[in-house]
Amino acid sequence: MARFHNSAYAWRRPVVALLLTSIFITQLAAADDDGYEREHLAAVARQLDLLDRLAKQSASTAPESRPRYHFDYRRLDADLQRMRSGINDYLTPQRAQPRDPSALLGDYRQDAEQEDDR
Numbered sequence: 001m002a003r004f005h006n007s008a009y010a011w012r013r014p015v016v017a018l019l020l021t022s023i024f025i026t027q028l029a030a031a032d033d034d035g036y037e038r039e040h041l042a043a044v045a046r047q048l049d050l051l052d053r054l055a056k057q058s059a060s061t062a063p064e065s066r067p068r069y070h071f072d073y074r075r076l077d078a079d080l081q082r083m084r085s086g087i088n089d090y091l092t093p094q095r096a097q098p099r100d101p102s103a104l105l106g107d108y109r110q111d112a113e114q115e116d117d118r
Helices: 002-009 012-060 073-091 112-117
Strands: none
Touching: 012 073
């Protein structure tokens, strides 16, 4: 009977080890995903900077006479600024500024005589 009892519970150790390992791996993957996401968004921000420089260069060399259809560089610049600010806001979130705490007195014990004087 003792052998049956031990063999009935023998599956618990490998299952618990497997569960703990899978939880650990999942946590590592989630942490790595955040790092990769930040790297990719930083790369996108650099590419937006490059695109902005190229667009400004193209806008400066665009012909003065406007054909019927032309590329709207001002709208592109506004859209690039909006995308860049959204990515930068995500990568460096604004945190609340620490408040300036006032000094604490720390003496909370009063004698009964002092309490009557108040």
